[in-house]
Amino acid sequence: MDWAFVHKVWEKSISSNVGSGQPLKAALLLNYDPNAPSRLMSTIAEQEGIMADPTEMCELISFVRRNKLRTESFVIGQNQYLVTSIHESWFCARSMSTSKPAGEGAILMQTGAFFLIGLYDGSIGSASRAMVVLDQFSWQLNRRNH
Numbered sequence: 319m320d321w322a323f324v325h326k327v328w329e330k331s332i333s334s335n336v337g338s339g340q341p342l343k344a345a346l347l348l349n350y351d352p353n354a355p356s357r358l359m360s361t362i363a364e365q366e367g368i369m370a371d372p373t374e375m376c377e378l379i380s381f382v383r384r385n386k387l388r389t390e391s392f393v394i395g396q397n398q399y400l401v402t403s404i405h406e407s408w409f410c411a412r413s414m415s416t417s418k419p420a421g422e423g424a425i426l427m428q429t430g431a432f433f434l435i436g437l438y439d440g441s442i443g444s445a446s447r448a449m450v451v452l453d454q455f456s457w458q459l460n461r462r463n464h
Contacts, residue, residue: 332345344436345365374394397422424436429455436449
């Protein structure tokens with residue numbers, strides 16, 4: 319993987335879309351190989367709007383590998399999330415511990431050798447705007463790899 323390309327696409331697609339008034343409140347890009355031994359810790363390749371704990375991210379990857387999306391919850395930062403929708407290469411979750419009236423959500427997407435995580439505030443409209451940003455990033459990465 320061309321790291322300079324990944325970083326450039328991250329800066330263009332993700333960094334400019336994180337923050338107050340933007341579709342995402344935070345985003346993470348984790349190195350992830352579903353076929354690699356689980357003892358190899360995933361590392362945080364990029365992050366914006368959050369200072370992620372590497373141990374917490376390893377637990378998240380373990381959650382995905384166990385494939386218990388419908389029966390377990392996961393934690394990112396101060397929020398505990400419950401999966402609400404599962405699709406072929408991505409899933410959505412809602413925070414169970416938020417104090418925000420409109421709620422908080424997460425979109426987690428596997429794209430090639432990466433696991434992309436987008437966090438957003440709000441409900442359906444906010445989720446749609448966040449998904450557009452994440453999907454665009456994923457498309458650009460996949461286009462380069464094919």
